[in-house]
Amino acid sequence: xxxxxxxxxxxxxxxxxxxxxxxxxxxxxxxxxxxxxxxxxxxxxxxxxxxxxxxxxxxxxxxxxxxxxxxxxxxxxxxxxxxxxxxxxxxxxxxxxxxxxxxxxxxxxxxxxxxxxxxxxxxxxxxxxxxxxxxxxxxxxxxxxxxxxxxxxxxxxxxxxxxxxxxxxxxxxxxxxxxxxxxxxxxxxxxxxxxxxxxxxxxxxxxxxxxxxxxxxxxxxxxxxxxxxxxxxxxxxxxxxxxxxxxxxxxxxxxxxxxxxxxxxxxxxxxxxxxxxxxxxxx
Amino acid sequence: xxxxxxxxxxxxxxxxxxxxxxxxxxxxxxxxxxxxxxxxxxxxxxxxxxxxxxxxxxxxxxxxxxxxxxxxxxxxxxxxxxxxxxxxxxxxxxxxxxxxxxxxxxxxxxxxxxxxxxxxxxxxxxxxxxxxxxxxxxxxxxxxxxxxxxxxxxxxxxxxxxxxxxxxxxxxxxxxxxxxxxxxxxxxxxxxxxx
Ligand code: SF4
Ligand code: SF4
Numbered sequence: 001x002x003x004x005x006x007x008x009x010x011x012x013x014x015x016x017x018x019x020x021x022x023x024x025x026x027x028x029x030x031x032x033x034x035x036x037x038x039x040x041x042x043x044x045x046x047x048x049x050x051x052x053x054x055x056x057x058x059x060x061x062x063x064x065x066x067x068x069x070x071x072x073x074x075x076x077x078x079x080x081x082x083x084x085x086x087x088x089x090x091x092x093x094x095x096x097x098x099x100x101x102x103x104x105x106x107x108x109x110x111x112x113x114x115x116x117x118x119x120x121x122x123x124x125x126x127x128x129x130x131x132x133x134x135x136x137x138x139x140x141x142x143x144x145x146x147x148x149x150x151x152x153x154x155x156x157x158x159x160x161x162x163x164x165x166x167x168x169x170x171x172x173x174x175x176x177x178x179x180x181x182x183x184x185x186x187x188x189x190x191x192x193x194x195x196x197x198x199x200x201x202x203x204x205x206x207x208x209x210x211x212x213x214x215x216x217x218x219x220x221x222x223x224x225x226x227x228x229x230x231x232x233x234x235x236x237x238x239x240x241x242x243x244x245x246x247x248x249x250x251x252x253x254x255x256x257x258x259x260x261x262x263x264x265x266x267x268x269x270x271x272x273x274x275x276x277x278x279x280x281x282x283x
Numbered sequence: 284x285x286x287x288x289x290x291x292x293x294x295x296x297x298x299x300x301x302x303x304x305x306x307x308x309x310x311x312x313x314x315x316x317x318x319x320x321x322x323x324x325x326x327x328x329x330x331x332x333x334x335x336x337x338x339x340x341x342x343x344x345x346x347x348x349x350x351x352x353x354x355x356x357x358x359x360x361x362x363x364x365x366x367x368x369x370x371x372x373x374x375x376x377x378x379x380x381x382x383x384x385x386x387x388x389x390x391x392x393x394x395x396x397x398x399x400x401x402x403x404x405x406x407x408x409x410x411x412x413x414x415x416x417x418x419x420x421x422x423x424x425x426x427x428x429x430x431x432x433x434x435x436x437x438x439x440x441x442x443x444x445x446x447x448x449x450x451x452x453x454x455x456x457x458x459x460x461x462x463x464x465x466x467x468x469x470x471x472x473x474x475x476x477x478x
Binding site: 159160163164167201209216270274275 | 380395402
């Protein structure tokens with residue numbers, strides 16, 4: 001990892017001093033050893049402050065949207081970040097030529113509080129970036145796993161049990177919208193939860209209205225979710241948001257062969273298209 | 284705005300008498316609403332539990348309206364539109380079909396009983412199908428009982444951590460220690476939820 005960090009610093013300095021990019025988005029040291037924070041480096045001499053270690057928990061993809069218009073920006077991307085970038089290109093939020101992608105194969109990040117590998121990394125099957133302009137470090141082998149395991153267990157439970165489970169989940173949500181802020185596919189300029197005049201949309205924090213927000217969020221992102229797991233990591237109340245995202249992803253794949261989002265810049269659009277031969281269950 | 288208006292309420296939810304559900308039916312202007320009109324012209328009888336809400340197209344029914352209807356006191360929601368291929372706007376119901384298929388699954392996964400939310404294609408000439416659908420949906424919801432009666436504070440018998448263990452076991456890098464750490468968080472969560 002320290003090799004990656006050294007190369008990253010050198011490349012960032014080169015890219016900035018040659019004028020190829022105006023900014024490098026990566027990570028820098030945080031207040032504690034086991035913590036990093038997103039970094040936005042604009043001067044070659046500051047490239048030394050870039051950090052890459054097992055505590056680079058933030059995905060970088062969404063940050064590239066904030067920096068649009070400055071000029072070409074270099075973004076450090078692992079598998080999750082690169083899929084987010086791809087999906088933002090599919091969604092017309094970003095142009096490929098606006099970013100220079102520094103690919104970094106990832107071996108999993110750690111939770112600062114427990115020192116264990118993050119859940120989003122344990123459930124990840126794209127550790128290598130799927131798109132990049134240059135690659136730093138050796139490719140890693142992708143783990144074999146069934147990412148729908150937990151969803152299948154929930155599906156197998158009876159309805160009352162599931163209702164109780166999700167009620168106890170939504171009881172905890174504090175409507176901070178961190179899950180929305182970090183998501184690379186949550187890119188609406190005006191989000192329904194901010195439309196204060198629309199009184200019919202529940203704004204209170206109780207189980208029913210939290211569920212109204214939560215299910216709407218899943219429905220709005222489910223057909224494009226790149227499974228970066230950042231929403232779940234960012235949630236201060238530990239809501240198991242991937243259990244909902246993956247349910248949508250699983251169903252859309254079974255019903256409409258939606259596949260996985262963010263693997264290329266073309267992407268699929270399962271809920272924005274239709275086929276006259278779609279299965280019929282409402283007759 | 285509450286969907287359940289006392290002066291309109293056809294039944295009681297307080298245990299006196301038989302449970303009369305409140306059902307919101309979205310009906311597309313071009314097909315189902317005409318079908319309902321035809322049912323009326325033919326003096327067909329169907330339960331008065333259903334409130335018809337006319338929309339331009341079934342594709343106009345935002346799934347948020349459905350959740351909102353449940354939150355505002357409806358015991359069941361029905362969405363009706365033209366048969367696939369007959370949409371006045373050519374493709375609105377095809378989009379609706381995909382969306383509502385995914386949404387129905389998501390809703391049921393999150394704990395809603397199957398049957399509380401239903402979708403049907405009913406054309407302008409199908410007055411009989413409209414009547415039969417309303418009768419059947421109404422019977423389904425009567426069987427399910429009032430939505431609000433569900434014990435909202437019932438504690439989940441399964442924790443988030445229990446569910447995530449499987450994925451972890453399948454993952455190459457999982458350690459048994461992390462399972463212990465997960466179990467500890469699970470207990471913490473259960474306590475939190477129980478407070
Ligand atoms: S919904 Fe969550 S996992 Fe999916 S793309 Fe957004 S942040 Fe990533
Ligand atoms: S981040 Fe968590 S607590 Fe905040 S709004 Fe999203 S689900 Fe709720």
